[in-house]
Amino acid sequence: MIIIHKNTDDFKKERSKFSGSVGLVPTMGNLHNGHLSLLERAANENDHVILTIFVNPTQFGPNEDFNSYPRTLEKDIEQVTSLSNKFKDKTFVIFAPKDPKEIYPQGFSTTIQINGITDTLCGKKRPGHFEGVATVVYKLFSLAKAHKAYFGQKDYQQTLVIKKMVQDLDLPVNIVVCPISRNEDGLALSSRNQYLTQQQYPLALNLPKTLDKLENLLKEMTWTESFVKINALLEEQLNSDNWDYLEALDANTLTEVGPYTEEVLLAGAYYVNKTRLIDNRLVKINYA
Numbered sequence: 001m002i003i004i005h006k007n008t009d010d011f012k013k014e015r016s017k018f019s020g021s022v023g024l025v026p027t028m029g030n031l032h033n034g035h036l037s038l039l040e041r042a043a044n045e046n047d048h049v050i051l052t053i054f055v056n057p058t059q060f061g062p063n064e065d066f067n068s069y070p071r072t073l074e075k076d077i078e079q080v081t082s083l084s085n086k087f088k089d090k091t092f093v094i095f096a097p098k099d100p101k102e103i104y105p106q107g108f109s110t111t112i113q114i115n116g117i118t119d120t121l122c123g124k125k126r127p128g129h130f131e132g133v134a135t136v137v138y139k140l141f142s143l144a145k146a147h148k149a150y151f152g153q154k155d156y157q158q159t160l161v162i163k164k165m166v167q168d169l170d171l172p173v174n175i176v177v178c179p180i181s182r183n184e185d186g187l188a189l190s191s192r193n194q195y196l197t198q199q200q201y202p203l204a205l206n207l208p209k210t211l212d213k214l215e216n217l218l219k220e221m222t223w224t225e226s227f228v229k230i231n232a233l234l235e236e237q238l239n240s241d242n243w244d245y246l247e248a249l250d251a252n253t254l255t256e257v258g259p260y261t262e263e264v265l266l267a268g269a270y271y272v273n274k275t276r277l278i279d280n281r282l283v284k285i286n287y288a
């Protein structure tokens with residue numbers, strides 16, 4: 001069964017009728033197989049699935065693509081309907097606020113800021129982005145009262161931000177991080193991929209290919225052996241203006257890799273013309 005609500009009060013009423021477990025999948029819509037994999041996992045693990053579709057204005061910078069971000073609600077509903085046919089005994093609720101005022105009513109003046117892990121990568125390059133994300137996700141948690149919430153590893157820093165918020169504010173929700181869905185050629189699925197022209201597409205593949213090379217170096221050698229080669233590759237790549245960032249960091253702290261690092265995050269943000277794509281890899285560090 002699939003139910004759609006576009007206003008907050010109706011959604012709250014709907015939520016109050018549920019008994020049993022609830023899984024939440026927050027998205028900005030324009031669904032692709034990456035989003036659907038999160039929904040499928042949520043449906044497998046819960047009695048009810050709540051999908052939120054909200055292009056959140058507060059997480060976009062002034063020169064970013066808020067206005068042009070693809071909004072395809074009808075098509076999204078079709079995709080969820082066809083997925084829901086595989087889960088006849090589950091309820092799927094789509095909460096797609098018709099207006100940002102449903103989330104940010106007149107006079108809204110709260111923001112949530114997570115410090116430390118937002119100092120690097122997208123946090124550094126997109127000032128205010130994670131405040132926007134944390135605030136809207138907090139609000140969605142509060143409305144959905146979910147037992148579990150599903151996020152993609154694709155936005156790895158975002159998963160750390162949300163986990164930290166949940167831990168620090170003692171929120172009663174379990175965060176589940178799901179693997180990155182990719183095209184066969186390795187490009188991570190993203191709503192922004194459709195901005196790429198046919199000519200630009202091959203250039204975008206430099207993002208996953210570079211991460212592959214870094215990952216292979218880390219896997220083939222010990223950290224001490226690979227360190228110089230990794231830095232040389234990072235330096236060589238960063239000669240190109242396409243990179244917004246490309247870094248190897250401690251995956252837990254998002255600080256420099258050090259003696260206590262267990263896992264390395266290889267993360268890149270890559271511009272193809274005006275389209276900004278992100279991707280990452282997690283690799284266990286090999287000291288032996």
Ligand code: AMP
Nearest residue numbers: 027028029034151152154155180181189
């Ligand atoms: P978005 O609509 O882009 O904000 O994404 C909503 C959720 O889907 C976030 O938790 C993303 O990390 C996740 N997501 C986006 N792309 C992918 C992908 N290629 N594979 C898995 N999850 C994804």
